[in-house]
Amino acid sequence: METNLRRTPLFAAHQKRNARMVDYAGWEMPVLYTGILEEARAVRNHVGIFDISHMGRIQVAGEGATAMLQLLTSNDVAGLKPSEAQYSLLTNLNGGIIDDIIVYRAGAEDYLVVINASNTAKDLAWIAPYTPPSVRVEDDTLRTAMIAVQGPEAPALVARLANQAALLELGRFQYAIGEIAGAPATFCRTGYTGEDGFEVIVPAANAESVWDVLSSGGATACGLGARDALRIEAGYPLYGHEIDETTSPVEAGLMWAVKLDKANFIGRDRITIIKSEPARIRLVGLVTQERIQPRQGYTIYVGNEPVGEVTSGIFSPAKGVSIAMGYVAARYAKTGTMVEIAIRDRRATATVVPKKNLLA
Amino acid sequence: MATVPAELKYSKSHEWVKLEGDVAVIGITDHAQAELGDITYLDLPEPGRMVQVDGLFGEVESVKAVSELFSPVSGEVVETNTEIAHATELVNEDPYGKGWLIKVRLSKTEELAALLDAADYEKFADEGGH
Numbered sequence: 001m002e003t004n005l006r007r008t009p010l011f012a013a014h015q016k017r018n019a020r021m022v023d024y025a026g027w028e029m030p031v032l033y034t035g036i037l038e039e040a041r042a043v044r045n046h047v048g049i050f051d052i053s054h055m056g057r058i059q060v061a062g063e064g065a066t067a068m069l070q071l072l073t074s075n076d077v078a079g080l081k082p083s084e085a086q087y088s089l090l091t092n093l094n095g096g097i098i099d100d101i102i103v104y105r106a107g108a109e110d111y112l113v114v115i116n117a118s119n120t121a122k123d124l125a126w127i128a129p130y131t132p133p134s135v136r137v138e139d140d141t142l143r144t145a146m147i148a149v150q151g152p153e154a155p156a157l158v159a160r161l162a163n164q165a166a167l168l169e170l171g172r173f174q175y176a177i178g179e180i181a182g183a184p185a186t187f188c189r190t191g192y193t194g195e196d197g198f199e200v201i202v203p204a205a206n207a208e209s210v211w212d213v214l215s216s217g218g219a220t221a222c223g224l225g226a227r228d229a230l231r232i233e234a235g236y237p238l239y240g241h242e243i244d245e246t247t248s249p250v251e252a253g254l255m256w257a258v259k260l261d262k263a264n265f266i267g268r269d270r271i272t273i274i275k276s277e278p279a280r281i282r283l284v285g286l287v288t289q290e291r292i293q294p295r296q297g298y299t300i301y302v303g304n305e306p307v308g309e310v311t312s313g314i315f316s317p318a319k320g321v322s323i324a325m326g327y328v329a330a331r332y333a334k335t336g337t338m339v340e341i342a343i344r345d346r347r348a349t350a351t352v353v354p355k356k357n358l359l360a
Numbered sequence: 361m362a363t364v365p366a367e368l369k370y371s372k373s374h375e376w377v378k379l380e381g382d383v384a385v386i387g388i389t390d391h392a393q394a395e396l397g398d399i400t401y402l403d404l405p406e407p408g409r410m411v412q413v414d415g416l417f418g419e420v421e422s423v424k425a426v427s428e429l430f431s432p433v434s435g436e437v438v439e440t441n442t443e444i445a446h447a448t449e450l451v452n453e454d455p456y457g458k459g460w461l462i463k464v465r466l467s468k469t470e471e472l473a474a475l476l477d478a479a480d481y482e483k484f485a486d487e488g489g490h
Binding site: 225229 | 397426452
């Protein structure tokens with residue numbers, strides 16, 4: 001293992017549990033502890049914990065912060081009350097996606113923006129020229145740790161350990177401040193697994209004790225392998241797979257996070273045009289009846305005609321068959337369309353489904 | 361620690377061989393299954409197919425990666441383990457038993473001499489042999 005990789009405050013905790021570590025976006029992260037399938041199933045049926053401290057946590061605060069984020073992001077920051085968060089996109093002038101992010105509003109001009117680890121440096125460089133002198137942009141990533149607690153048993157576990165029953169009343173994308181294992185914590189009802197749960201931010205120094213109480217409380221330690229399987233099953237995009245600077249929110253099916261009628265934002269004009277034109281390609285879900293796994297870059301066919309490309313694929317731990325997401329020509333994006341995925345020297349038949357229905 | 365049964369022979373591509381008369385039972389080692397993680401798919405030859413020593417005979421896929429299978433011996437495939445097609449976890453759980461892959465009738469018994477014994481394979485695998 002290279003030694004120039006960054007390590008989260010939970011690195012020692014992962015080593016103690018004999019996690020298998022990999023290089024992910026420049027971070028030395030656990031890909032699995034005992035097994036990807038077992039960990040993913042623990043999240044679907046009970047509760048699992050994930051170290052997501054590698055994700056970038058950027059404080060944006062000061063007079064003009066709201067106007068700045070309105071210009072930079074596709075969703076409507078003005079629609080957020082303090083203690084609410086929203087999924088959003090940083091888009092470029094061509095309507096391409098620079099990153100997908102979560103914006104937390106703490107006050108009138110006070111925000112936390114959570115971004116992808118792989119994009120942290122790029123995003124900070126993109127934001128810098130739009131930052132007025134009155135706004136402070138601070139990379140808070142190293143000062144804190146972030147732990148996702150996910151699964152049907154996650155809310156009860158977190159509320160009990162935090163001794164804060166009110167956490168159970170939080171709606172999706174709402175957050176509250178509290179305490180867990182003696183540490184000040186932010187609990188947000190968000191996640192990337194398709195299950196209920198929280199993403200919890202605590203000071204770096206408390207990360208391991210928080211991890212330990214969650215683990216002792218019955219949560220299964222899960223690695224990035226299970227996280228990827230779960231987010232594919234849930235139909236969530238991953239930057240660099242389903243979305244990048246060449247894909248627009250229109251074809252990626254992310255227009256619910258784009259508010260074209262709010263104040264202007266970078267990329268709005270282009271996205272408005274793309275939306276008005278007939279769709280060229282669409283991101284869809286693909287369900288096979290086979291165990292062989294489609295992977296990123298594999299070609300999707302109808303007969304001998306190449307009609308698209310797989311963006312992510314996995315043997316679904318919940319379904320016991322392989323599933324995928326991919327872009328297909330719009331005329332083949334209709335639910336129920338039968339396609340074939342070329343997997344090395346074979347073809348796997350797959351049915352097109354809405355990406356939110358991969359587990360249906 | 362990965363187990364390495366003393367009575368078997370091994371290849372440097374992490375397959376094991378158990379001799380039953382003139383038939384070689386072939387599988388992947390405990391070390392190999394641990395490296396792969398959860399196995400989800402196997403592509404194995406049908407009985408009747410010929411395999412060559414060090415030749416590609418199939419592939420094994422885990423959630424993480426695809427890995428090619430190389431035959432430790434030459435001969436004709438006489439049986440394929442059909443139990444594991446939809447129970448691939450058996451290769452993880454019992455790589456030397458229920459998780460065997462194919463049986464090959466040897467055409468060149470002298471090839472066996474080139475395989476590693478348990479002690480040599482264990483040393484090879486521990487040194488990170490790939």
